[in-house]
Amino acid sequence: MKIFIVHAHPEPRSFNGALTDTARRCLAEAGHALVVSDLYALGWNPRSDRANFTTVLDPGVFRQQQEEAHASAQDGFAADVRAELDKLLWCDALIFQFPLWWFSLPAMLKGWVDRVFAMGAVYGGGLWYDRGRFAGRRAMLSLTVGGPASMYRPDGLNGDIDRLLYPIQHGMLRFTGFDVLPPVIAWQPARVGDEARQAYLEQYRQRLLALATTTPLQFPSIDDYDPETFTLKTGVAA
Protein backbone atom coordinates (compact mmCIF):
# COMPACT_ATOMS: atom_id res chain seq x y z
CA MET A 1 0.00 0.00 0.00
CA LYS A 2 0.93 3.64 -0.45
CA ILE A 3 0.46 5.40 2.88
CA PHE A 4 0.54 9.12 3.62
CA ILE A 5 0.87 10.39 7.20
CA VAL A 6 0.19 14.05 7.94
CA HIS A 7 1.94 14.63 11.24
CA ALA A 8 1.30 17.72 13.39
CA HIS A 9 3.24 18.09 16.63
CA PRO A 10 5.83 20.78 17.51
CA GLU A 11 8.10 18.38 19.47
CA PRO A 12 9.81 15.49 17.63
CA ARG A 13 10.46 13.71 20.94
CA SER A 14 6.76 13.77 21.85
CA PHE A 15 4.65 10.61 21.98
CA ASN A 16 3.17 11.68 18.66
CA GLY A 17 6.75 11.55 17.36
CA ALA A 18 7.16 8.03 18.79
CA LEU A 19 3.97 6.92 17.06
CA THR A 20 5.14 8.19 13.68
CA ASP A 21 8.60 6.66 14.23
CA THR A 22 6.81 3.36 14.88
CA ALA A 23 4.88 3.78 11.64
CA ARG A 24 8.08 4.44 9.69
CA ARG A 25 9.69 1.24 10.97
CA CYS A 26 6.69 -1.03 10.82
CA LEU A 27 5.48 0.04 7.37
CA ALA A 28 8.99 -0.26 5.90
CA GLU A 29 9.34 -3.77 7.33
CA ALA A 30 5.97 -4.72 5.84
CA GLY A 31 7.05 -3.45 2.41
CA HIS A 32 4.63 -0.52 2.20
CA ALA A 33 5.53 2.83 0.65
CA LEU A 34 5.29 5.71 3.13
CA VAL A 35 5.33 9.48 2.78
CA VAL A 36 5.21 11.70 5.88
CA SER A 37 4.40 15.39 5.90
CA ASP A 38 5.75 16.59 9.25
CA LEU A 39 3.98 19.95 9.24
CA TYR A 40 6.07 21.69 11.92
CA ALA A 41 9.31 20.42 10.37
CA LEU A 42 8.12 21.61 6.95
CA GLY A 43 7.31 25.06 8.31
CA TRP A 44 3.82 24.56 6.88
CA ASN A 45 1.76 27.73 6.47
CA PRO A 46 -1.73 27.05 7.90
CA ARG A 47 -3.29 30.38 6.81
CA SER A 48 -5.70 29.88 3.95
CA ASP A 49 -5.79 32.90 1.62
CA ARG A 50 -4.59 34.09 -1.80
CA ALA A 51 -1.17 32.57 -1.10
CA ASN A 52 -2.80 29.17 -1.80
CA PHE A 53 -2.70 30.05 -5.49
CA THR A 54 -0.50 31.32 -8.27
CA THR A 55 -3.63 32.12 -10.30
CA VAL A 56 -6.14 34.89 -9.64
CA LEU A 57 -9.75 34.63 -10.79
CA ASP A 58 -11.03 37.84 -9.19
CA PRO A 59 -8.42 40.37 -8.02
CA GLY A 60 -11.14 42.48 -6.35
CA VAL A 61 -12.84 40.09 -3.96
CA PHE A 62 -11.33 36.85 -2.65
CA ARG A 63 -13.90 34.04 -2.83
CA GLN A 64 -11.97 30.99 -1.76
CA GLN A 65 -14.00 28.21 -3.37
CA GLN A 66 -14.13 29.99 -6.71
CA GLU A 67 -10.38 30.59 -6.62
CA GLU A 68 -9.90 26.90 -5.77
CA ALA A 69 -12.02 25.77 -8.70
CA HIS A 70 -10.13 28.16 -10.97
CA ALA A 71 -6.74 26.99 -9.70
CA SER A 72 -7.83 23.37 -10.16
CA ALA A 73 -8.66 24.05 -13.81
CA GLN A 74 -5.52 26.14 -14.47
CA ASP A 75 -2.95 24.17 -12.43
CA GLY A 76 -2.71 27.28 -10.30
CA PHE A 77 -1.93 25.98 -6.82
CA ALA A 78 1.02 27.36 -4.89
CA ALA A 79 3.96 24.95 -4.65
CA ASP A 80 3.34 24.03 -1.00
CA VAL A 81 -0.33 23.18 -1.63
CA ARG A 82 0.47 21.39 -4.91
CA ALA A 83 3.04 19.17 -3.16
CA GLU A 84 0.48 18.10 -0.54
CA LEU A 85 -2.20 17.54 -3.19
CA ASP A 86 0.18 15.26 -5.09
CA LYS A 87 0.85 13.17 -1.97
CA LEU A 88 -2.87 12.98 -1.29
CA LEU A 89 -3.71 11.88 -4.83
CA TRP A 90 -0.87 9.31 -4.67
CA CYS A 91 -1.85 7.52 -1.47
CA ASP A 92 -4.07 4.50 -0.86
CA ALA A 93 -4.38 5.37 2.83
CA LEU A 94 -4.24 8.71 4.65
CA ILE A 95 -3.40 9.01 8.35
CA PHE A 96 -3.64 12.13 10.51
CA GLN A 97 -1.23 11.96 13.48
CA PHE A 98 -1.96 14.67 16.05
CA PRO A 99 -2.59 15.60 19.66
CA LEU A 100 -6.25 16.47 20.33
CA TRP A 101 -5.98 20.18 21.15
CA TRP A 102 -9.17 21.86 22.33
CA PHE A 103 -11.19 18.85 21.23
CA SER A 104 -10.17 19.15 17.59
CA LEU A 105 -7.21 19.35 15.20
CA PRO A 106 -4.19 21.53 15.97
CA ALA A 107 -4.33 24.65 13.77
CA MET A 108 -1.37 23.38 11.73
CA LEU A 109 -3.36 20.32 10.65
CA LYS A 110 -6.65 22.19 10.28
CA GLY A 111 -4.82 24.62 8.00
CA TRP A 112 -3.56 21.69 5.97
CA VAL A 113 -7.18 20.62 5.42
CA ASP A 114 -8.34 24.20 4.78
CA ARG A 115 -5.75 24.71 2.04
CA VAL A 116 -5.31 21.25 0.48
CA PHE A 117 -8.92 20.02 0.39
CA ALA A 118 -9.70 22.39 -2.46
CA MET A 119 -12.90 22.55 -4.48
CA GLY A 120 -12.23 21.10 -7.91
CA ALA A 121 -9.09 19.18 -7.02
CA VAL A 122 -10.64 17.32 -4.08
CA TYR A 123 -14.43 17.76 -4.09
CA GLY A 124 -17.29 19.43 -5.97
CA GLY A 125 -19.43 18.56 -8.96
CA GLY A 126 -21.20 15.74 -7.14
CA LEU A 127 -18.01 14.25 -5.74
CA TRP A 128 -18.71 13.89 -2.04
CA TYR A 129 -19.27 11.29 0.65
CA ASP A 130 -19.47 7.79 -0.83
CA ARG A 131 -19.28 9.32 -4.31
CA GLY A 132 -16.20 11.32 -3.27
CA ARG A 133 -12.90 11.66 -5.10
CA PHE A 134 -11.22 9.31 -2.63
CA ALA A 135 -13.90 6.59 -2.61
CA GLY A 136 -12.26 3.17 -2.12
CA ARG A 137 -9.28 4.66 -0.29
CA ARG A 138 -8.84 4.48 3.46
CA ALA A 139 -8.22 7.08 6.16
CA MET A 140 -7.56 6.85 9.89
CA LEU A 141 -6.96 9.19 12.80
CA SER A 142 -4.11 8.43 15.20
CA LEU A 143 -4.28 10.80 18.14
CA THR A 144 -3.15 11.43 21.67
CA VAL A 145 -5.58 12.75 24.28
CA GLY A 146 -4.51 14.47 27.49
CA GLY A 147 -7.28 13.03 29.67
CA PRO A 148 -8.46 9.50 30.51
CA ALA A 149 -10.93 7.57 28.36
CA SER A 150 -13.64 7.83 31.04
CA MET A 151 -13.85 11.59 30.45
CA TYR A 152 -14.63 10.94 26.79
CA ARG A 153 -17.50 8.48 27.14
CA PRO A 154 -21.04 9.61 26.23
CA ASP A 155 -21.53 10.30 29.96
CA GLY A 156 -18.06 11.81 30.40
CA LEU A 157 -17.26 15.39 31.34
CA ASN A 158 -15.56 16.23 28.03
CA GLY A 159 -18.16 14.50 25.86
CA ASP A 160 -18.23 11.38 23.68
CA ILE A 161 -15.00 11.06 21.69
CA ASP A 162 -16.99 9.89 18.65
CA ARG A 163 -19.03 13.09 18.81
CA LEU A 164 -15.88 15.19 19.15
CA LEU A 165 -14.22 13.47 16.18
CA TYR A 166 -17.34 13.59 13.99
CA PRO A 167 -16.43 16.89 12.25
CA ILE A 168 -13.07 15.34 11.29
CA GLN A 169 -14.06 11.76 10.53
CA HIS A 170 -17.37 12.52 8.81
CA GLY A 171 -16.93 16.15 7.79
CA MET A 172 -13.40 16.04 6.39
CA LEU A 173 -12.52 12.40 5.63
CA ARG A 174 -15.86 10.81 4.74
CA PHE A 175 -16.93 14.00 2.90
CA THR A 176 -14.02 13.53 0.50
CA GLY A 177 -14.86 9.86 -0.01
CA PHE A 178 -12.50 7.97 2.28
CA ASP A 179 -13.51 4.82 4.10
CA VAL A 180 -12.74 5.94 7.65
CA LEU A 181 -11.29 3.33 9.98
CA PRO A 182 -11.89 3.45 13.74
CA PRO A 183 -9.46 5.91 15.36
CA VAL A 184 -6.32 4.80 17.21
CA ILE A 185 -6.22 6.68 20.51
CA ALA A 186 -3.43 6.94 23.07
CA TRP A 187 -5.03 8.26 26.27
CA GLN A 188 -2.85 10.52 28.44
CA PRO A 189 0.45 9.08 27.25
CA ALA A 190 2.42 11.51 29.47
CA ARG A 191 0.88 9.95 32.60
CA VAL A 192 0.47 6.22 32.03
CA GLY A 193 4.08 5.00 32.38
CA ASP A 194 6.44 3.18 30.04
CA GLU A 195 4.66 -0.15 29.89
CA ALA A 196 1.36 1.39 28.83
CA ARG A 197 3.16 3.62 26.32
CA GLN A 198 4.79 0.54 24.76
CA ALA A 199 1.34 -1.05 24.59
CA TYR A 200 0.04 2.03 22.73
CA LEU A 201 2.89 1.73 20.20
CA GLU A 202 2.18 -1.97 19.73
CA GLN A 203 -1.55 -1.26 19.34
CA TYR A 204 -0.73 1.28 16.61
CA ARG A 205 1.63 -1.21 14.90
CA GLN A 206 -1.14 -3.81 14.76
CA ARG A 207 -3.62 -1.28 13.40
CA LEU A 208 -1.13 -0.19 10.72
CA LEU A 209 -0.58 -3.79 9.64
CA ALA A 210 -4.37 -4.22 9.44
CA LEU A 211 -4.98 -1.02 7.44
CA ALA A 212 -6.22 -2.91 4.39
CA THR A 213 -8.52 -5.28 6.28
CA THR A 214 -10.03 -3.28 9.17
CA THR A 215 -13.79 -2.71 8.89
CA PRO A 216 -14.52 1.00 8.34
CA LEU A 217 -16.93 3.10 10.39
CA GLN A 218 -20.44 3.01 8.97
CA PHE A 219 -22.09 6.19 7.66
CA PRO A 220 -25.26 6.60 5.60
CA SER A 221 -24.85 6.64 1.82
CA ILE A 222 -25.59 9.70 -0.28
CA ASP A 223 -28.38 7.55 -1.78
CA ASP A 224 -30.11 7.51 1.62
CA TYR A 225 -30.75 11.27 1.33
CA ASP A 226 -33.44 13.17 -0.52
CA PRO A 227 -31.64 14.82 -3.46
CA GLU A 228 -33.52 18.12 -2.98
CA THR A 229 -33.31 18.70 0.78
CA PHE A 230 -30.34 16.44 1.60
CA THR A 231 -32.24 15.04 4.58
CA LEU A 232 -32.54 11.31 5.23
CA LYS A 233 -35.41 9.64 3.37
CA THR A 234 -35.93 7.42 6.40
CA GLY A 235 -35.86 10.07 9.15
CA VAL A 236 -33.41 10.90 11.92
CA ALA A 237 -29.98 9.26 11.88
CA ALA A 238 -28.88 6.97 14.71
Next chain:
Amino acid sequence: MKIFIVHAHPEPRSFNGALTDTARRCLAEAGHALVVSDLYALGWNPRSDRANFTTVLDPGVFRQQQEEAHASAQDGFAADVRAELDKLLWCDALIFQFPLWWFSLPAMLKGWVDRVFAMGAVYGGGLWYDRGRFAGRRAMLSLTVGGPASMYRPDGLNGDIDRLLYPIQHGMLRFTGFDVLPPVIAWQPARVGDEARQAYLEQYRQRLLALATTTPLQFPSIDDYDPETFTLKTGVAA
Protein backbone atom coordinates in the same frame (compact mmCIF):
# COMPACT_ATOMS: atom_id res chain seq x y z
CA MET B 1 -20.68 45.81 28.24
CA LYS B 2 -17.12 45.18 27.08
CA ILE B 3 -17.26 43.04 23.96
CA PHE B 4 -14.40 41.26 22.19
CA ILE B 5 -14.86 39.92 18.65
CA VAL B 6 -12.26 37.53 17.23
CA HIS B 7 -12.79 37.78 13.49
CA ALA B 8 -11.32 35.24 11.05
CA HIS B 9 -11.93 35.77 7.34
CA PRO B 10 -9.35 36.55 4.63
CA GLU B 11 -11.67 38.91 2.69
CA PRO B 12 -12.84 42.17 4.33
CA ARG B 13 -15.68 42.46 1.77
CA SER B 14 -17.05 39.02 2.68
CA PHE B 15 -20.34 38.55 4.48
CA ASN B 16 -18.33 37.84 7.62
CA GLY B 17 -16.90 41.33 7.12
CA ALA B 18 -20.41 42.76 6.82
CA LEU B 19 -21.45 41.04 10.05
CA THR B 20 -18.52 42.52 11.96
CA ASP B 21 -19.14 45.96 10.40
CA THR B 22 -22.72 45.65 11.66
CA ALA B 23 -21.40 44.82 15.12
CA ARG B 24 -19.10 47.86 15.11
CA ARG B 25 -21.99 50.20 14.28
CA CYS B 26 -24.65 48.67 16.45
CA LEU B 27 -22.51 48.24 19.57
CA ALA B 28 -21.16 51.80 19.31
CA GLU B 29 -24.71 53.16 19.00
CA ALA B 30 -25.74 51.16 22.06
CA GLY B 31 -22.81 52.56 24.07
CA HIS B 32 -20.87 49.32 24.47
CA ALA B 33 -17.08 49.11 24.33
CA LEU B 34 -15.82 46.93 21.49
CA VAL B 35 -12.44 45.44 20.62
CA VAL B 36 -11.99 43.46 17.40
CA SER B 37 -9.06 41.16 16.63
CA ASP B 38 -9.20 40.78 12.85
CA LEU B 39 -6.80 37.83 12.63
CA TYR B 40 -5.99 38.05 8.92
CA ALA B 41 -5.49 41.83 9.14
CA LEU B 42 -3.24 41.35 12.19
CA GLY B 43 -1.15 38.76 10.36
CA TRP B 44 -1.87 36.44 13.29
CA ASN B 45 0.47 33.45 13.62
CA PRO B 46 -1.68 30.34 14.18
CA ARG B 47 1.22 27.91 14.80
CA SER B 48 1.44 26.94 18.44
CA ASP B 49 5.04 26.27 19.52
CA ARG B 50 7.92 27.83 21.48
CA ALA B 51 7.23 31.18 19.81
CA ASN B 52 4.21 31.46 22.16
CA PHE B 53 6.64 32.30 24.95
CA THR B 54 9.59 34.47 25.91
CA THR B 55 10.34 32.08 28.77
CA VAL B 56 11.72 28.53 28.51
CA LEU B 57 11.07 25.94 31.20
CA ASP B 58 12.72 22.99 29.45
CA PRO B 59 15.04 23.76 26.53
CA GLY B 60 15.36 20.03 25.71
CA VAL B 61 11.79 18.88 25.21
CA PHE B 62 8.85 21.17 24.41
CA ARG B 63 5.85 20.24 26.57
CA GLN B 64 3.29 22.87 25.73
CA GLN B 65 1.11 22.81 28.83
CA GLN B 66 4.10 22.95 31.16
CA GLU B 67 5.57 25.86 29.19
CA GLU B 68 2.17 27.59 29.39
CA ALA B 69 1.97 27.16 33.16
CA HIS B 70 5.54 28.44 33.48
CA ALA B 71 4.88 31.43 31.24
CA SER B 72 1.71 32.21 33.21
CA ALA B 73 3.70 32.32 36.44
CA GLN B 74 6.63 34.31 34.95
CA ASP B 75 4.73 36.72 32.67
CA GLY B 76 6.47 34.93 29.82
CA PHE B 77 4.00 35.09 26.95
CA ALA B 78 5.10 36.43 23.58
CA ALA B 79 3.72 39.89 22.78
CA ASP B 80 1.12 38.65 20.29
CA VAL B 81 -0.30 36.08 22.72
CA ARG B 82 -0.13 38.53 25.65
CA ALA B 83 -2.11 41.14 23.70
CA GLU B 84 -4.90 38.63 22.99
CA LEU B 85 -4.90 37.39 26.58
CA ASP B 86 -5.33 40.96 27.78
CA LYS B 87 -8.34 41.48 25.50
CA LEU B 88 -9.82 38.19 26.67
CA LEU B 89 -9.38 39.04 30.36
CA TRP B 90 -10.87 42.49 29.72
CA CYS B 91 -14.10 41.47 28.01
CA ASP B 92 -17.53 40.69 29.41
CA ALA B 93 -18.55 38.92 26.20
CA LEU B 94 -16.51 37.07 23.61
CA ILE B 95 -17.70 36.53 20.03
CA PHE B 96 -16.08 34.33 17.39
CA GLN B 97 -16.92 35.55 13.86
CA PHE B 98 -15.98 32.99 11.21
CA PRO B 99 -16.99 30.95 8.18
CA LEU B 100 -17.53 27.26 9.01
CA TRP B 101 -14.67 25.63 7.08
CA TRP B 102 -14.62 21.86 7.03
CA PHE B 103 -17.24 21.78 9.77
CA SER B 104 -15.06 23.60 12.28
CA LEU B 105 -13.02 26.77 12.89
CA PRO B 106 -10.70 28.16 10.20
CA ALA B 107 -7.09 27.36 11.17
CA MET B 108 -6.45 31.05 11.93
CA LEU B 109 -9.10 31.01 14.67
CA LYS B 110 -8.22 27.52 15.90
CA GLY B 111 -4.64 28.72 16.25
CA TRP B 112 -5.88 31.68 18.27
CA VAL B 113 -7.51 29.23 20.68
CA ASP B 114 -4.48 26.88 20.68
CA ARG B 115 -2.12 29.69 21.62
CA VAL B 116 -4.23 32.03 23.79
CA PHE B 117 -6.21 29.51 25.87
CA ALA B 118 -3.10 28.71 27.90
CA MET B 119 -2.91 26.52 30.99
CA GLY B 120 -2.42 28.75 34.00
CA ALA B 121 -3.62 31.98 32.42
CA VAL B 122 -6.95 30.57 31.22
CA TYR B 123 -7.57 27.15 32.81
CA GLY B 124 -6.08 24.57 35.16
CA GLY B 125 -6.04 24.01 38.91
CA GLY B 126 -9.74 23.17 39.05
CA LEU B 127 -10.77 26.11 36.86
CA TRP B 128 -12.94 24.55 34.17
CA TYR B 129 -16.52 24.38 32.97
CA ASP B 130 -18.90 26.16 35.37
CA ARG B 131 -15.96 26.74 37.73
CA GLY B 132 -13.90 28.15 34.88
CA ARG B 133 -11.90 31.37 34.79
CA PHE B 134 -14.58 33.08 32.69
CA ALA B 135 -17.63 31.96 34.71
CA GLY B 136 -20.29 34.66 34.59
CA ARG B 137 -19.07 36.01 31.26
CA ARG B 138 -20.80 35.33 27.97
CA ALA B 139 -19.64 33.92 24.64
CA MET B 140 -21.34 33.46 21.29
CA LEU B 141 -20.51 32.07 17.86
CA SER B 142 -21.48 34.10 14.78
CA LEU B 143 -20.83 32.04 11.69
CA THR B 144 -21.59 31.66 8.03
CA VAL B 145 -22.31 28.24 6.54
CA GLY B 146 -22.01 27.44 2.84
CA GLY B 147 -24.96 25.03 2.69
CA PRO B 148 -28.66 25.29 3.58
CA ALA B 149 -29.99 24.66 7.10
CA SER B 150 -31.71 21.44 5.98
CA MET B 151 -28.29 19.82 5.43
CA TYR B 152 -27.40 20.54 9.06
CA ARG B 153 -30.43 19.03 10.80
CA PRO B 154 -29.99 15.81 12.82
CA ASP B 155 -31.22 13.96 9.71
CA GLY B 156 -29.21 16.16 7.31
CA LEU B 157 -26.37 15.02 5.08
CA ASN B 158 -23.71 17.10 6.84
CA GLY B 159 -24.90 16.29 10.36
CA ASP B 160 -26.57 18.22 13.17
CA ILE B 161 -25.09 21.72 13.46
CA ASP B 162 -25.24 21.46 17.27
CA ARG B 163 -23.15 18.29 17.09
CA LEU B 164 -20.67 19.98 14.75
CA LEU B 165 -20.34 23.03 17.01
CA TYR B 166 -20.08 20.99 20.23
CA PRO B 167 -16.26 20.87 20.26
CA ILE B 168 -16.24 24.68 20.02
CA GLN B 169 -19.21 25.61 22.19
CA HIS B 170 -18.67 23.00 24.90
CA GLY B 171 -14.99 22.11 24.47
CA MET B 172 -13.51 25.60 24.07
CA LEU B 173 -16.03 28.13 25.41
CA ARG B 174 -17.86 26.23 28.16
CA PHE B 175 -14.61 24.53 29.20
CA THR B 176 -13.14 27.92 30.05
CA GLY B 177 -16.27 28.95 31.98
CA PHE B 178 -18.27 31.07 29.56
CA ASP B 179 -22.05 31.02 29.44
CA VAL B 180 -22.49 30.12 25.77
CA LEU B 181 -25.38 31.77 23.96
CA PRO B 182 -27.14 30.06 21.03
CA PRO B 183 -25.12 30.59 17.84
CA VAL B 184 -26.07 33.16 15.20
CA ILE B 185 -25.93 31.43 11.83
CA ALA B 186 -26.12 32.93 8.32
CA TRP B 187 -26.89 30.02 5.97
CA GLN B 188 -25.34 30.25 2.49
CA PRO B 189 -25.14 34.06 2.42
CA ALA B 190 -23.56 33.99 -1.06
CA ARG B 191 -26.72 32.42 -2.52
CA VAL B 192 -29.74 33.85 -0.74
CA GLY B 193 -29.96 37.33 -2.28
CA ASP B 194 -29.81 40.83 -0.84
CA GLU B 195 -33.06 40.79 1.10
CA ALA B 196 -32.16 37.63 3.02
CA ARG B 197 -28.66 38.99 3.64
CA GLN B 198 -30.13 42.15 5.14
CA ALA B 199 -32.33 39.96 7.32
CA TYR B 200 -29.23 38.10 8.54
CA LEU B 201 -27.57 41.41 9.46
CA GLU B 202 -30.69 42.53 11.30
CA GLN B 203 -30.92 39.16 13.10
CA TYR B 204 -27.30 39.63 14.24
CA ARG B 205 -28.00 43.20 15.37
CA GLN B 206 -30.89 42.00 17.51
CA ARG B 207 -28.79 39.23 19.02
CA LEU B 208 -25.99 41.70 19.81
CA LEU B 209 -28.41 44.03 21.56
CA ALA B 210 -29.70 41.06 23.57
CA LEU B 211 -26.23 39.77 24.56
CA ALA B 212 -26.79 40.46 28.25
CA THR B 213 -30.27 38.94 28.43
CA THR B 214 -30.29 35.91 26.06
CA THR B 215 -30.70 32.56 27.83
CA PRO B 216 -27.48 30.52 27.49
CA LEU B 217 -27.26 26.95 26.23
CA GLN B 218 -27.64 24.41 29.03
CA PHE B 219 -24.79 22.05 29.91
CA PRO B 220 -24.36 19.80 32.96
CA SER B 221 -22.51 21.27 35.93
CA ILE B 222 -19.16 19.95 37.10
CA ASP B 223 -21.06 18.97 40.27
CA ASP B 224 -23.08 16.49 38.20
CA TYR B 225 -19.94 14.40 37.60
CA ASP B 226 -18.23 11.86 39.79
CA PRO B 227 -15.00 13.58 40.94
CA GLU B 228 -12.91 10.43 40.38
CA THR B 229 -14.06 9.21 36.97
CA PHE B 230 -15.56 12.45 35.62
CA THR B 231 -18.60 10.53 34.39
CA LEU B 232 -22.15 11.70 35.11
CA LYS B 233 -23.49 10.53 38.47
CA THR B 234 -26.90 10.10 36.83
CA GLY B 235 -25.85 8.18 33.67
CA VAL B 236 -25.76 9.09 30.02
CA ALA B 237 -26.25 12.72 28.99
CA ALA B 238 -29.17 13.73 26.81
